[in-house]
Amino acid sequence: MATRQPMQIGVVGLGRMGADIARRLMRDGHSCVVFDLDPDTVTALEKEGATAASSPADLVGKLAPPRAVWVMLPAGQITGTAIDELASHLAAQDTVIDGGNSSYRDDIRRAADLARRGIHLIDCGTSGGVWGLERGYSLMIGGDADAVEPLRPIFLSISPGIDTKPRTEGRTGQPDPAEHGFLHCGPSGAGHFVKMVHNGIEYGMMASLAEGLNILHHADAGKDNAEGDAETAPMEQPEFYRYELDIAAIAEVWRRGSVVESWLLDLTAAALLRSADLEEFTGRVSDSGEGRWTSIAAIDEGVPAPVLTTALYSRFASRGLDDFAGKALSAMRKGFGGHDEKRQ
């Protein structure tokens, strides 16, 4: 594990994550041939030592076989198209690493396709976001061991490295790859499956923090408590809800010694320090595929994931996608109780 012999690798897709991955590789002495549809990003990386390619074909031509190409594109459909194009120039024994957020089901299908031509497809769930250059990326890898094993020096350079965290109690001797921050999870799709569940957990942890902060935010609800009417019960014990809490300071104090210590908490503390009211945000929360797929996987497997799915649904609701349901509820209330909807 200690040897990090230099390799040559192609990188397709030079957005924030793709470019930073190339930088981590070059920093460790690997040579990168890079391509992106935006020539400016290619030029920028070239100045940092990369070899520029003008097209997928050019990139393939500049790599010595057996080639390895890391594809780092944002969405599933674009990734699929790019891999198809790239693969048309590759040969048997070459390897494509899909580092994006593809569905693991697509990986399984695509790997089987490429395998017919002797080309390996590795799916590599890549976590780390915009901080990866500094922190390194957590890598969850799926595919044939024959293809994964030779790329170990690459994974070693991209992943954070064992020194970024104390060893887990009970681990001794030669570190496992997982302790460096990369893991060959299983056959094709396994990497993105694990990354998918990682993101599902992320949704739940984020929602846990967000709900808790919201309870703190409303800890003064007893101060301006309306007196209630037939529609709304008044707060029964307003004397227990008269706190005005400094939420930014609370997030900060939890960062050290508490049970909820986490990177998400660190980021939250930083955001609240910038603006305690988070004014730059509206509260309409996006979601991408992994959170959805995680819930679908739970349903398919028949295992309960109420926290993860509830976290997902809260995002849908934050974008107003339950409006019709709310209207139906108000209509029923009017139907049986004659209740008019209250305007705020």
Added chain:
Amino acid sequence: MATRQPMQIGVVGLGRMGADIARRLMRDGHSCVVFDLDPDTVTALEKEGATAASSPADLVGKLAPPRAVWVMLPAGQITGTAIDELASHLAAQDTVIDGGNSSYRDDIRRAADLARRGIHLIDCGTSGGVWGLERGYSLMIGGDADAVEPLRPIFLSISPGIDTKPRTEGRTGQPDPAEHGFLHCGPSGAGHFVKMVHNGIEYGMMASLAEGLNILHHADAGKDNAEGDAETAPMEQPEFYRYELDIAAIAEVWRRGSVVESWLLDLTAAALLRSADLEEFTGRVSDSGEGRWTSIAAIDEGVPAPVLTTALYSRFASRGLDDFAGKALSAMRKGFGGHDEKRQ
């Protein structure tokens, strides 16, 4: 059970439900002495045969002891004040029936207070909303049997009666009170406890219908499916979401023979017939005390009620009370992924 001997009863609070209860009583030959802070409602009932009272004291004076007074006021605080005022004029052996939506905990406390002076307090959860005159009211009664038993003719007249529904399979012989639509549930508070849980169930059933209708409402989501980006995965199989459904007709068809047959469905079908888009509503859904108390009871008892509590929380969220949580989520997403919030 068959004999419905006429009784005299006071009714305090002549809103929709109070007035209709008086009407059902008079329809069965009972004599009502009625009072409300709004003299117009008193006059209206007087024209229908009630004896008007000009004050709680006047009402008490016009009733022969041992008296029974049904208090039907909207919110807990008003009810408490009214019962205190009323009780100051009552004597030992008199009975107050709290027919409103008081917290069962308040009933327990108040009944103990009144008991010191020999006055009975009966808590009577009363379901039926604005339809009670026609359908009758489901009555859930708590308090001492000594006080409850003599009022049976009253409960018989207010409740729907056994003929409004086929008998439950297996029930034979002399009908139980429950089959008429009233039940002495237990000691003080038991009536409102059962009514509270009834409303908790109501929240869950309403949310079940509302969520299902919303899924039908969005069954055309594949028609205008955006192509997705790094933030949002495109719909993977839009071909499965291209239905434009007639939701009013669907609610109607379910009314006969389906498993979801229910009064709430009947009301929903009527509302959708008036306006398939439910345009008169905004989707901001109110809640009153019972839904909240039901969830608190579940937590106190240590039993899971995820469906009922989720239904409650969806109402809170429909009123924007999770905005800060949404902002925190967007802030975290920006923190780790550089994602800007999408404006719709």
Added chain:
Amino acid sequence: MATRQPMQIGVVGLGRMGADIARRLMRDGHSCVVFDLDPDTVTALEKEGATAASSPADLVGKLAPPRAVWVMLPAGQITGTAIDELASHLAAQDTVIDGGNSSYRDDIRRAADLARRGIHLIDCGTSGGVWGLERGYSLMIGGDADAVEPLRPIFLSISPGIDTKPRTEGRTGQPDPAEHGFLHCGPSGAGHFVKMVHNGIEYGMMASLAEGLNILHHADAGKDNAEGDAETAPMEQPEFYRYELDIAAIAEVWRRGSVVESWLLDLTAAALLRSADLEEFTGRVSDSGEGRWTSIAAIDEGVPAPVLTTALYSRFASRGLDDFAGKALSAMRKGFGGHDEKRQ
């Protein structure tokens, strides 16, 4: 709508629902040719007036073109196989009605296949369970109008009929089909899509009732309240949880006049009457496809369905499918707090 002209129809699958559908049809004067792998069920129906068939081919041969065959089989895979077999004997202009619980996605694919040979496939969500002979079935129909329209006499006979329920307020004049209990919901798959959501709602309504009853069941939790320890807080106000409630009577009283009036409540009241402790059941709750598919549809559409999905997950959990999650929680608690798991 009034004319119920006699038609001829084949019925394949004579389980409880299939046989009862044939009975409802024959009761209205239609003639049925019936087939089932179990010859006894065929013989039984023959005695009631049906024409027996010894094979799908025989059934097809005994029907005059253009033929209509109702396929009523339990699970999706069996239905697919049976329709394929049947279709191999059918001709253009014939119609197959899939009345089972197939996935609407399968219907879309299968209808497109059969359409190439001019055969119509109608998907007909059929609700009513074991009570359909008596109550009639709620029918949710998908497919081409050309195929659906001629079968109207069939649907009229199978559905409950308008007289089984008061008309929805606002409906006047000639009744719609939906008021009889059948609805052409849209193109292929629309019927089973609507039936799927119906079942999703059913899960939520069932869970609402079940959770509420469980809260009532534990209303005596304050009686034997343990004193608590570092692991468990003692009940803070045990005086509020000392009711011993007659749950069978409560279910009965809600049947008349309450907001939760529903067929599910009727069935619950009957079950509780037989055994207040429901001793014949273990509490391990099955689920079939529709509840799962409903949640997946919500996720695909991007709309929140927290109540419906939570209801689904509770069923999974009731079968022990969250055991590993529970172990992980106990392991974490031991990790940070040194807490040993409590044995019951």
Added chain:
Amino acid sequence: MATRQPMQIGVVGLGRMGADIARRLMRDGHSCVVFDLDPDTVTALEKEGATAASSPADLVGKLAPPRAVWVMLPAGQITGTAIDELASHLAAQDTVIDGGNSSYRDDIRRAADLARRGIHLIDCGTSGGVWGLERGYSLMIGGDADAVEPLRPIFLSISPGIDTKPRTEGRTGQPDPAEHGFLHCGPSGAGHFVKMVHNGIEYGMMASLAEGLNILHHADAGKDNAEGDAETAPMEQPEFYRYELDIAAIAEVWRRGSVVESWLLDLTAAALLRSADLEEFTGRVSDSGEGRWTSIAAIDEGVPAPVLTTALYSRFASRGLDDFAGKALSAMRKGFGGHDEKRQ
């Protein structure tokens, strides 16, 4: 903040957390007078340099006024009794710090009581579990500033200290107390209110991890997929669920560079390393008061906390407290569909 002048303090309750707090204090040069009902724990601390007390009165006598006494007892009731006993020996200007997991409502009441005699009560939410000696404790403090401020050297010694974590981006200059790991959150009760919400979040984060790990655990569900029947749909795409994942390694790989980095994950990785199947646990998960109180606070405030409450309910369900609900569901299924419960 830099000066950590030595103080004298009493410590009542020498369980794991109380003893370790005394040790951290003595390590920083403070002098501790200690008492516990178990004399062995007192003797043990005496050997480490503490002054032993034989009773609360003795402890108070050995402290110079104005006194400060840290009470560190497991459950609320015991804490209340101990503080009452202790306070009977204290004088005006003395301060009691309640470091346990009391309800913040109890703190508010108790602080008002003690204030009548001039005694200060500080509520101090203390997070850190069995690791506090090493990691320090996160301290969330409520009470009068007059009482809190003089104890700053004590809080500095107990809390982790700023060096245990990189500073939050944007924080410069003289560190805030929150950066050391303690925070005066507000008036009486505020400390335990914040600690309560902290634990609520903890429940949600734990459940997020647990649910995700369970999905990974069942990623092989397609291998032994039953074929389904009328009760259970067969897995539709078993080919997507054939992974046998090394969950201990996955927890490890997420520890570096991923978005779910957290102390809870670290503990989980350690537990899975000891036993990948977590065999020593049954999956019956305890809960203590804070998780419940957090949900009740959300309900009282009227803000949604579906993830936190769902996490709580999952614990209840893990202990079989939804059995009656499950039986009711099975009874309904039998009622409408004739379905018998499946024995596993």
